[in-house]
């Protein structure tokens with residue numbers, strides 16, 4: 001299966017993120033959606049992994065499904081926060097078996113109920129430890145992505161130390177970065193500049209969330225530490241009770257945001273598709289009709 005590193009070298013990429021649903025009915029619906037997303041011919045699709053436990057095997061099933069049924073490169077997210085070294089080694093065996101060759105290596109957030117659990121010596125503390133472990137195991141037979149935070153990770157002291165930790169992830173063997181969502185492109189361009197200044201030259205793919213629900217957006221951003229810009233409040237606040245108006249404005253906002261990012265040098269766009277075909281289908285169509 002295609003290594004994303006090669007795809008990223010060749011062109012600007014358009015990709016989607018999906019997540020494993022909690023129920024069998026949700027899973028069946030996702031498989032249908034995946035068929036529709038694959039018909040849009042994305043460069044890759046990634047599937048999240050629940051650091052909190054639950055339906056983790058589903059991530060690997062979904063990734064395998066995308067690449068074997070549709071021939072579209074896919075990427076498994078993998079978090080190390082609540083796994084021992086032996087468990088991660090077993091998961092990597094499974095990746096080998098399922099021919100999963102693209103991995104987004106993450107620390108994850110500890111599940112609430114496990115916050116008091118002590119870590120075994122030798123287990124992974126940061127995502128850079130996981131990156132190094134995966135790279136040592138697979139060498140150049142896999143592509144490894146890592147998470148980046150244009151507005152700085154919530155636990156980081158400041159933007160410069162956050163950038164240095166990102167550099168650690170690249171030094172440990174990561175090939176590219178996918179960012180947390182953001183709505184003000186200045187955050188992305190400043191972040192990339194900060195990274196380039198300290199010698200990080202890996203592709204930094206912006207992660208974009210098309211706005212479809214203003215209230216849900218505010219809740220989500222509060223949890224993940226992304227800010228909601230004044231422009232977003234002003235545009236979407238008055239539409240809070242108008243789902244159709246929000247969808248239309250969210251589509252237009254995302255198209256404008258992505259065009260500016262691509263024109264400014266972004267190597268592609270990773271869409272947080274939220275297991276839906278719409279509006280990413282319209283956004284993608286508009287972007288493909290633009291020239292950059």
Ligand code: FAD
Pocket residue numbers: 047048049050051052077078079104105106107108109125126127128146147148153154155156161162165168169178179180181207
């Ligand atoms: P790390 O890189 O380990 O960083 C965690 C914190 O430690 C940061 O503050 C960092 O600056 C700091 N740090 C890093 N290295 C060091 C060091 N050497 N010394 C001191 N401090 C250090 N979560 C999931 O559970 N499942 C998913 O599928 C998932 N997918 C994601 C996809 C993307 C694109 C993004 C942006 C996030 C995703 N997350 C996911 C959320 C992510 O797991 C959390 O944001 C988590 O808190 C940080 O993960 P990380 O891999 O960036 O951690």
